[in-house]
Amino acid sequence: METIVAVVEADQTACKAMQSLIDSMSFSSQLYSQLGDCLSDFDATEVACMVVGAERDGAAELGQLLPLLQQQPAARVILLTDGSPTSLVVKAMRAGVSCVLEHPFSFDDLVDALKTAIEENAEMLQAERKRLPEEISELLTRQEEDIAMLLVEGAATKEIAARLDLSVRTIHYRKNTIFKKIGAENRNQAIKMLTRQTMSVVTRQPAAMQTIGDH
Numbered sequence: 142m143e144t145i146v147a148v149v150e151a152d153q154t155a156c157k158a159m160q161s162l163i164d165s166m167s168f169s170s171q172l173y174s175q176l177g178d179c180l181s182d183f184d185a186t187e188v189a190c191m192v193v194g195a196e197r198d199g200a201a202e203l204g205q206l207l208p209l210l211q212q213q214p215a216a217r218v219i220l221l222t223d224g225s226p227t228s229l230v231v232k233a234m235r236a237g238v239s240c241v242l243e244h245p246f247s248f249d250d251l252v253d254a255l256k257t258a259i260e261e262n263a264e265m266l267q268a269e270r271k272r273l274p275e276e277i278s279e280l281l282t283r284q285e286e287d288i289a290m291l292l293v294e295g296a297a298t299k300e301i302a303a304r305l306d307l308s309v310r311t312i313h314y315r316k317n318t319i320f321k322k323i324g325a326e327n328r329n330q331a332i333k334m335l336t337r338q339t340m341s342v343v344t345r346q347p348a349a350m351q352t353i354g355d356h
Contacts (some may be wrong), residue, residue: 217258
């Protein structure tokens with residue numbers, strides 16, 4: 142999968158220079174002259190990093206970025222400013238901005254910032270994929286969560302038993318308990334529910350559940 146970096150820069154000369162740098166790192170670039178255009182369809186699962194050239198200290202751009210950073214924690218942003226007060230830099234970092242670079246900065250500084258941001262994006266997306274929806278986590282015990290995560294990874298019952306040092310019979314029992322708690326009728330349905338970011342948990346439990354084996 143290609144690594145995409147979005148560049149928001151009104152100055153065409155600076156924009157082309159950043160595009161050349163990104164190309165030299167074997168990444169792909171998407172160019173925007175306005176931050177709003179980039180934000181309108183930004184997806185942190187597709188774009189690894191956004192480089193935003195601010196007009197002044199970056200306060201206006203940070204205000205526009207805050208909703209994105211709240212909604213997509215994996216979104217990585219490098220903010221380029223003409224100089225920012227310490228309070229603004231602290232606010233930006235707390236909000237989730239990966240790095241604030243003040244002019245003049247070297248290409249090496251930008252390269253390091255890009256590499257760090259892209260690595261952070263990959264790590265955060267991987268962590269998100271491994272995290273169960275909050276509604277499900279609240280229903281399960283710690284052991285059931287461990288089993289659920291292994292189900293999501295595609296592990297069969299015997300493999301789960303071996304990895305958790307439990308009997309196959311115990312895993313079957315725990316799986317059925319998980320399915321009952323989340324309202325799933327089979328393994329495939331359970332996996333779909335376990336990998337959703339949000340879900341509606343079935344509150345009415347089935348009267349009985351048959352033992353569901355692996356496919």
